[in-house]
Amino acid sequence: MDLNIKVAALAGEGAFSIGNLLAKLFAKLGYNVVAYPEYPSLIKGGLNVIHVRISDREIHSPVHRTDILLSIGKDGYKFLKNSLHEDSIVIGDESIDDGIKVPINSLIQQHNLNPKVKNILITSVLLGILNYPKDYVDRAIVNMFGNKSKEILESNLKAVQIGYDLSKDHRTDLSVKRIDMEKVVVSGNEAFGLGAIAGGMKIASFYPMTPASSLFHFLINVKDLAKIYVIQAEDEIAAANIAIGANYAGVRALTGTSGGGFALMTETVSMAGIAETPIVFFISQRVGPSTGMPTWTEQADLFQIWGAGQGDFPKIILAPGNVEQAYRYMGNAFNLAQKYQLPVFVLSDKFLSESYFSISQLPSIPVETGKIIYEDIPEVLSVGQRFLRYKLEDDGISSMPVPGVKNGMHIASSYEHMQDSFTTENFSERKRQVEKRARKIETIIENENPKPDVYTKKADKAIVCWGSQLLPMLEVFREIDFDLIHFSWLYPINIQYTEQILKRYRTIGFIENNSNMAFYRFLRMFVDVKADFNIIKYTGRQFFPHQILDALDRLQEKDYKGIEVIEEDFDTYELYTPWRY
Amino acid sequence: MNISYINTNEKPQWCPGCGDFGILMAIKSALVNLDRDPSEVVIVSGIGCGGKTPHYIRTYGYEGLHGRLLPLALGIKIANPDLTVIAIGGDGDGLSEGGNHLLHFSRYNVDITYLVQDNQVYGLTTGQSSPTSHKGFKSKTYPDGTPIEPVKQIPLLVSQRASFVAAGYAGNVKHLSQLITDAINHKGFSFVNIYQPCITWNYTNGYEWYQKRVYITDHNPEDYNQAWEKANEPYNTNWERIPLGIIYKNRSVTLDEEVMNRVGKLAGIPNPGDISRILERLKI
Numbered sequence: 133m134d135l136n137i138k139v140a141a142l143a144g145e146g147a148f149s150i151g152n153l154l155a156k157l158f159a160k161l162g163y164n165v166v167a168y169p170e171y172p173s174l175i176k177g178g179l180n181v182i183h184v185r186i187s188d189r190e191i192h193s194p195v196h197r198t199d200i201l202l203s204i205g206k207d208g209y210k211f212l213k214n215s216l217h218e219d220s221i222v223i224g225d226e227s228i229d230d231g232i233k234v235p236i237n238s239l240i241q242q243h244n245l246n247p248k249v250k251n252i253l254i255t256s257v258l259l260g261i262l263n264y265p266k267d268y269v270d271r272a273i274v275n276m277f278g279n280k281s282k283e284i285l286e287s288n289l290k291a292v293q294i295g296y297d298l299s300k301d302h303r304t305d306l307s308v309k310r311i312d313m314e315k316v317v318v319s320g321n322e323a324f325g326l327g328a329i330a331g332g333m334k335i336a337s338f339y340p341m342t343p344a345s346s347l348f349h350f351l352i353n354v355k356d357l358a359k360i361y362v363i364q365a366e367d368e369i370a371a372a373n374i375a376i377g378a379n380y381a382g383v384r385a386l387t388g389t390s391g392g393g394f395a396l397m398t399e400t401v402s403m404a405g406i407a408e409t410p411i412v413f414f415i416s417q418r419v420g421p422s423t424g425m426p427t428w429t430e431q432a433d434l435f436q437i438w439g440a441g442q443g444d445f446p447k448i449i450l451a452p453g454n455v456e457q458a459y460r461y462m463g464n465a466f467n468l469a470q471k472y473q474l475p476v477f478v479l480s481d482k483f484l485s486e487s488y489f490s491i492s493q494l495p496s497i498p499v500e501t502g503k504i505i506y507e508d509i510p511e512v513l514s515v516g517q518r519f520l521r522y523k524l525e526d527d528g529i530s531s532m533p534v535p536g537v538k539n540g541m542h543i544a545s546s547y548e549h550m551q552d553s554f555t556t557e558n559f560s561e562r563k564r565q566v567e568k569r570a571r572k573i574e575t576i577i578e579n580e581n582p583k584p585d586v587y588t589k590k591a592d593k594a595i596v597c598w599g600s601q602l603l604p605m606l607e608v609f610r611e612i613d614f615d616l617i618h619f620s621w622l623y624p625i626n627i628q629y630t631e632q633i634l635k636r637y638r639t640i641g642f643i644e645n646n647s648n649m650a651f652y653r654f655l656r657m658f659v660d661v662k663a664d665f666n667i668i669k670y671t672g673r674q675f676f677p678h679q680i681l682d683a684l685d686r687l688q689e690k691d692y693k694g695i696e697v698i699e700e701d702f703d704t705y706e707l708y709t710p711w712r713y
Numbered sequence: 714m715n716i717s718y719i720n721t722n723e724k725p726q727w728c729p730g731c732g733d734f735g736i737l738m739a740i741k742s743a744l745v746n747l748d749r750d751p752s753e754v755v756i757v758s759g760i761g762c763g764g765k766t767p768h769y770i771r772t773y774g775y776e777g778l779h780g781r782l783l784p785l786a787l788g789i790k791i792a793n794p795d796l797t798v799i800a801i802g803g804d805g806d807g808l809s810e811g812g813n814h815l816l817h818f819s820r821y822n823v824d825i826t827y828l829v830q831d832n833q834v835y836g837l838t839t840g841q842s843s844p845t846s847h848k849g850f851k852s853k854t855y856p857d858g859t860p861i862e863p864v865k866q867i868p869l870l871v872s873q874r875a876s877f878v879a880a881g882y883a884g885n886v887k888h889l890s891q892l893i894t895d896a897i898n899h900k901g902f903s904f905v906n907i908y909q910p911c912i913t914w915n916y917t918n919g920y921e922w923y924q925k926r927v928y929i930t931d932h933n934p935e936d937y938n939q940a941w942e943k944a945n946e947p948y949n950t951n952w953e954r955i956p957l958g959i960i961y962k963n964r965s966v967t968l969d970e971e972v973m974n975r976v977g978k979l980a981g982i983p984n985p986g987d988i989s990r991i992l993e994r995l996k997i
């Protein structure tokens with residue numbers, strides 16, 4: 133079974149809470165679930181759609197096809213009609229043209245229900261049709277609305293009953309049952325948050341910006357369980373500096389934002405570079421430039437991250453491709469930051485950040501602090517002498533005592549400094565410090581052994597992708613005669629090893645969710661590789677698997693040469709700019 | 714604390730006669746009076762002449778970014794409230810580049826001491842007007858005289874009911890040192906504006922100019938109306954009378970106390986977090 137349910141409603145009418153409910157209900161029966169919300173940047177009105185895909189096999193990405201459409205209002209039908217097929221089931225309110233019409237308004241009046249139960253009413257019709265165990269639904273409703281008023285809870289429970297009753301008139305051969313152990317549903321940002329908590333993060337500082345905010349909302353929701361403190365700063369500059377301060381004091385702290393907010397954090401990145409203060413930046417990309425399309429997705433900020441910060445200093449850039457990697461990479465980012473005393477960037481995008489996935493389990497994350505010193509230093513400093521904080525070491529990493537540690541006094545300095553941290557403009561001291569910091573790159577490559585993941589079919593052609601592009605590509609991979617190479621560790625690059633891998637293939641293509649082929653150009657700064665083809669999309673939406681397959685078909689006719697630009701299947705203009713119609 | 718514990722081998726690189734020397738001396742003697750090991754003190758600075766202060770006091774220090782010392786200090790303090798955290802920077806640093814942070818620090822009320830070296834001019838960037846330059850002050854920026862009003866930081870902070878607002882003078886080290894001691898001992902965000910001559914770029918507001926105008930106030934700083942009156946006195950008298958001392962103070966819960974109450978001690982070797990109960994909560 134591979135069922136694609138789309139829930140569509142105007143913003144504020146609860147499409148997402150229904151999508152989330154459906155995802156969790158099916159994960160409870162052991163199904164694999166992927167859910168992805170799409171919405172314009174406004175609070176009321178405008179079309180919200182959530183793609184909920186459930187399957188008994190492994191799935192990674194939403195697909196275009198709609199098997200079941202739940203629509204409150206006409207717009208969802210209009211937006212999704214070209215994804216419907218002859219067996220699709222449409223369930224909606226009185227406004228839909230054909231399908232199962234639920235007389236929502238008269239039912240609400242007749243049973244004296246709270247008007248907000250529309251979404252639960254329609255969903256319960258579907259759950260009834262699918263023979264979904266009703267007691268789980270009731271329990272979920274109590275979970276969702278138990279802390280609201282009694283009237284709201286009872287209205288919703290009644291709506292479930294009415295929906296199930298109505299479903300008896302609409303039998304299909306679709307039916308769900310328990311197929312496996314219960315799974316947990318997490319969004320990309322929740323996985324990043326879980327990773328941070330597992331990795332020992334204690335303080336998070338942020339300034340709200342979609343699509344990074346929901347990571348911090350999650351941390352706030354679980355702060356008491358996790359024993360963490362989340363602070364909303366006055367701006368992104370403060371958020372970054374608060375996190376730096378905490379990390380300097382030895383406490384793992386995270387800051388995060390999207391591209392626009394990160395622009396403000398850039399000076400702090402450079403400071404962390406020269407002062408060698410550990411810090412983890414979470415950056416979830418959205419559509420730019422500038423304010424762009426705030427609630428849509430793109431992978432166009434790689435050069436912003438790569439170039440962030442004046443001067444020359446090492447950094448680590450990671451771009452996990454799915455929730456499991458999001459969790460693991462974020463947890464480990466705090467280890468990397470402390471072990472190598474530098475800024476670590478964890479990149480996401482709206483697609484990964486806000487997609488929901490079912491997971492079975494998450495591994496624990498060991499904590500490694502490298503040369504950070506937490507215990508008092510027995511050697512007493514002589515009068516006037518500072519700790520050699522920036523001692524020249526072969527691996528480029530000097531010991532870093534945290535404040536409070538006796539005999540570790542030093543200055544973390546945004547100025548160039550001598551080994552004992554005092555400011556210097558001595559040319560040879562300067563040169564030695566630059567070289568010391570640069571040596572970290574080799575140390576990282578040696579210790580961490582960063583390399584791309586290769587999904588192989590022993591093909592002589594390969595497609596290269598990075599970050600969240602893994603999700604649709606894993607769907608496509610099943611159906612093509614290509615190897616798939618995914619970069620989740622973007623920098624530093626093990627040049628020799630990467631070249632070795634790429635040289636195996638006769639034909640190489642790159643696929644990216646941007647217009648500037650950022651990762652291809654980035655990789656070429658270090659690695660000798662020439663793309664035969666590039667597939668790019670920059671409409672503001674992620675790739676649907678069928679779009680990639682179509683592009684590959686077109687490329688085949690051109691001997692896999694050239695650039696394929698993906699168009700959207702349907703122009704959403706009218707639906708996503710409701711004030712214009 | 715013995716002064717030899719916090720002395721450094723390096724000599725300050727300020728112009729001879731700079732107000733920074735008096736301020737350095739006042740901080741050091743305040744630290745000597747403090748019953749703390751130098752390793753328990755962090756001095757955070759921004760960029761500017763006074764930003765070099767952490768280099769001449771052997772405690773922990775962070776010489777950060779121009780204007781960003783306050784959030785940096787906040788991060789350190791909430792991570793480890795056992796530390797004494799002092800932030801120090803100039804008027805350009807704190808009131809121009811860092812103005813937004815200052816506004817919000819009355820809200821955070823984190824228990825740090827913030828010393829503003831207010832010499833009404835940019836020093837290290839060679840003599841431009843600063844946010845506190847008096848109207849008419851001739852500078853590189855405005856050779857015909859600064860045409861705009863100065864920031865009125867003391868009334869601003871009092872109006873925001875910041876926890877501790879004080880004014881000191883680099884020419885009265887003894888008084889300033891006591892003021893810094895009081896600021897450190899006060900639980901809450903403590904703001905000390907330090908009037909200081911810049912002998913290289915500010916020929917108007919020198920030691921002599923100040924000496925004639927400053928006086929030590931004896932009003933009740935816990936009375937908001939008296940505090941408001943004193944905070945505005947320099948502006949009401951066209952700088953004829955400049956009160957020194959604690960202008961305003963109140964005591965309320967600090968951010969670091971709030972963090973400590975909610976999550977306990979955070980400092981020390983990091984431990985892996987337990988996510989099992991959170992995963993349970995994500996189920997329905």
